[in-house]
Amino acid sequence: MKLQIGKPCAWLIIILCLIGGHESLFAQTDADAIMMAKNNYCSGIMYGNSQWDQYWEGTLKRNNLNLGTVSTQMVGYMGNYGLSDKLNVLFGLPYVSTKASAGTLHGQQGLQDLSVWVKWMPYEKKLGKGTLSLYGIGGYSLPVSNYIADYLPLSIGLHTQNLSLRAMADYQVGNLFATVSGTYVARSNITIDRTSYYTTSLHLTNQVDMPNASSYSIRAGYRSDRLIAEAIFDSWITNGGFDITRNNMPFPSNRMNASTLGINIKYTVKAVQGLSLIGGGNYTLAGRNVGQATAYNGGVFYILDFTHKQKKSTPTSNKK
Amino acid sequence: MKKMIGLILFMAIALAALQFSCAKSISGRTDNLAPLNPAKTDTGAGNWQTILLAGPTDFPVAAPLPVNNPLYVAELNEIKGFQKNLSADDQAKIRYWGAGGVLRWNEIMRELVAKYNLPPYQNTDGTYPFPSSANPFAYPLFPFANPPYAARAYAYVSAAQYDALVAAWYYKKLYNRPAPYVVDSTISAKLPKTTLPSYPSEDAVLAGVTVEMMKLLFPDEIAYIQQKADEEEESRIKAGVAVRSDIVAGEALGRQVADKFIARARTDKAGAAAGTQTDWTGFVTTTTARGETPWVSLETPARPPMLPLFGNVTPFLFPAATTATLRPGPPPSTSSTQMKTETDEVYSYIKNPTRDQMRIVQFWADGVATYTPPGHWDAIAAEDFINQNFSEVRWARNMALLNMSLMDAAIVCWNTKYFYFNPRPTQMNPSIKTLTGIPNFPSYISGHSTFSGAAATILGYIIPARASAYSAMAAEASLSRLYGGIHYRSDCAIGLTTGQAVGNYAITRAKADGADN
Structure with a gap:
């Protein structure tokens, strides 16, 4: 689906930190089947909050009276620009803070990772009663501050540079749609402040080999020019890594897996052209070496049209 | 045209991702050390002051067979047999232990301390269980290698290794048996040559003394430690720097010295700490x-x-x-x-x-x-x-x-x-x-x-x-x-x-x- 002013701007959805955050906080920004029209720029501010008091120590679910509830808050700026109707560039930059309600550990805060995606829709055709569109999304993220990764579960991120490749398909019939996508994330090694650490053996180095990861996502719901409401299932799998041992602290190269179920709603305000509001939440159904988080988020977005030669309301070829 | 741009972008990202994954291998600071090549052999170390031993002769080491004895010649043949086909794994172990036995055992100890340095999780009634050396495999695993425990463990192992090596140096000088590659020039030294006599083997002394000490300190890891000790000893034979009887004598000496330290450890009041x-x-x-x-x-x-x-x-x-x-x-x-x-x-x-x-x-x-x-x-x-x-x-x-x-x-x-x-x-x-x-x-x-x-x-x-x-x-x-x-x-x-x-x-x-x- 392609859109311009007067239509909802692209989903900018957030998955918040699990046990210290897996991938970027904007893991899902690129995972919807919506393109900005050429020369349109949609941007906005998002707030997100995530909390857990139960987590998986390896596969063992437990609480920790010396952490209580671990909460993460995030404020981020995000944007999506249409280079063409079929090629968009997206970015996001969050400020993150963490804290634990019990115990003595100091919370952390800071600017986290800058993410940039290129989103390409090479194919969009009528198929049966609906429209099938295919997408390829490539992303890169890098830490923009020297935050501590090796301070889980209260670090604000894992401090890897990530390269991601996502393939996505969307099918829409009338106002009903379904989107599936699969992603591979290559992660760089990280450097930590200490000169040795133990995983399943002792490492005499400050470099940590961060396992790569993959994820898939299924989403379905209602989508019109003014309203989008969808349910989302996400699964994040770390390809390698090790389990937290009994009563140990987590470590960045743990095998962090999580399956989450959530909803998102986006509403485009009638009275103000280009303005939209979004909100959503999700819950971690199952996991490994991560917190069982409940997360919610909300945001305000606005579309600017830099196509001066055209009238702003001229629709492009997005009608099915 | 736009398709081309998209395609090129994706190819670039895919290539970069590949690069990322390939550049990931990490080596530790002591993974690829040059072999230990001492500046001095410290031939007189048999007279250095021991810690618990009264002196280097507390435990007798029998005189070795002369190098023309057929049993010694058979031991040279064992080395030659090994050296005919040394596997990559053999060579890696020769290099690993070649960096120094004291160094490697210290690293292994540090690894075990890190592995066992975990505070026990509480009981359901809010009390805490204590690890028990009598039942070391039950949770919480024995030991909880916290800083005092670790400090004491490092000290006992290091002190026992020192006393055992002083004794070894004493007998090396006394018996003055040359290294196998000196006796038989067809044996190649896979590690730096030295004038230090090879009987008893210092590596076997270290293996023997450390295995015994670790039985007390890390009872869950006896099998792992024994495997490392066997590797160390075998690697020296394969490297052509010790014969089997150098190893056997060294290991026996090391084990006996350990007993002295174990006896001290059992009565040093740490058990009641x-x-x-x-x-x-x-x-x-x-x-x-x-x-x-x-x-x-x-x-x-x-x-x-x-x-x-x-x-x-x-x-x-x-x-x-x-x-x-x-x-x-x-x-x-x-x-x-x-x-x-x-x-x-x-x-x-x-x-x-x-x-x-x-x-x-x-x-x-x-x-x-x-x-x-x-x-x-x-x-x-x-x-x-x-x-x-x-x-x-x-x-x-x-x-x-x-x-x-x-x-x-x-x-x-x-x-x-x-x-x-x-x-x-x-x-x-x-x-x-x-x-x-x-x-x-x-x-x-x-x-x-x-x-x-x-x-x-x-x-x-x-x-x-x-x-x-x-x-x-x-x-x-x-x-x-x-x-x-x-x-x-x-x-x-x-x-x-x-x-x-x-x-x-x-x-x-x-x-x-x-x-x-």
Whole structure:
């Protein structure tokens, strides 16, 4: 689906930190089947909050009276620009803070990772009663501050540079749609402040080999020019890594897996052209070496049209 | 055209991703060391002063067969058989152990300490289980290798290795059996050649003594340790630097020396260091009676204090009665203005820590699941010793001096902690959140500072050119606890000087042990 002013701007959805955050906080920004029209720029501010008091120590679910509830808050700026109707560039930059309600550990805060995606829709055709569109999304993220990764579960991120490749398909019939996508994330090694650490053996180095990861996502719901409401299932799998041992602290190269179920709603305000509001939440159904988080988020977005030669309301070829 | 741009972009990202994955392999700082090639063979080390042995001949080692004996020739043939097809794995093990047995065993110990340095999870009724050496495989696994436990373990193994190698050097000189590659030039030395006699094998001595010590210290790991010992011994035969009888004699000597240290360890009072409920309550009563606020555990549920009677353990470098004389005077009273000022100072550090302060805190934290501060100093020392080209016996002597200092520092520090039972900064002001975990024992004096003061002092004697670097490291390690909100400044400062006093005992010993003549 392609859109311009007067239509909802692209989903900018957030998955918040699990046990210290897996991938970027904007893991899902690129995972919807919506393109900005050429020369349109949609941007906005998002707030997100995530909390857990139960987590998986390896596969063992437990609480920790010396952490209580671990909460993460995030404020981020995000944007999506249409280079063409079929090629968009997206970015996001969050400020993150963490804290634990019990115990003595100091919370952390800071600017986290800058993410940039290129989103390409090479194919969009009528198929049966609906429209099938295919997408390829490539992303890169890098830490923009020297935050501590090796301070889980209260670090604000894992401090890897990530390269991601996502393939996505969307099918829409009338106002009903379904989107599936699969992603591979290559992660760089990280450097930590200490000169040795133990995983399943002792490492005499400050470099940590961060396992790569993959994820898939299924989403379905209602989508019109003014309203989008969808349910989302996400699964994040770390390809390698090790389990937290009994009563140990987590470590960045743990095998962090999580399956989450959530909803998102986006509403485009009638009275103000280009303005939209979004909100959503999700819950971690199952996991490994991560917190069982409940997360919610909300945001305000606005579309600017830099196509001066055209009238702003001229629709492009997005009608099915 | 646009399709092309998209395609090119994706190809670029895919290529970059590939690059990412390929560039990931990481090697440790000591993975690919050059083989140990001692600057001096220390042929006279058989006369160096031993620690527990009365002298190098406490345990007899029989004279070896002469090199023209058919049984010795058969042993040469064993080497030749191995050397006909050395696998890549054989070569890797020759290289690994070739860097030095004292070094590798120290690394293996550090690994086990890190693996076992995990506080037990509480029982459902809020009490805590204790690891039991009688049932080491039941949760919580034995041992909980916390800093005092680790310091003592490193010290016993290092001291036993030293005594065993002094004895080995004595017999090497006495019997003067040359290395196999000297006897038979068709045997190739896969490691640097030396004039040091090969009987008994120093590597087998190390393997034997360490295996026996580790049975006591890490009973869950006996199979793993035995495998490492076998690898070490086998690698020396395959390398052409020892024959089977060098190995057999060395291992037997090592095991016997270990028995002497094990007997000491069983009676050094460490077994009773956990104390009982009566002891734990006693600290509170005594401290309260002095008009001071007693320490409380900041964990939930409250955990009994860590090894409160470790201060009674028999030290290596001075008599047990000396421990109390090394204990510093009291910390500022918990009701004093100075205590308030020092607590405020801690709060000022954790309120807005700089990234560099956080780095220092993390660098020296050495908390749960690490090889502890004594292990960190072992790592610092080992990586410097590598560049010194010490002989194995000198390696062992220097590690023993360091680790005896660290153990005795733990004894004096723990003695002080439980004598004063002083609260942590966070207990005085709960808004002090810490940048690393708060250890579960009283504040005064700082363990990190005491360990670091002791280690920097003896290391500065061993490598004088690095003395100022060591004291700078010790000062940073000490202050890291203030930056992290773990300790008051006086805990750190007095811990450092107390540690230095312990380190001076090691220097006194070092000056007299014959190694520096």
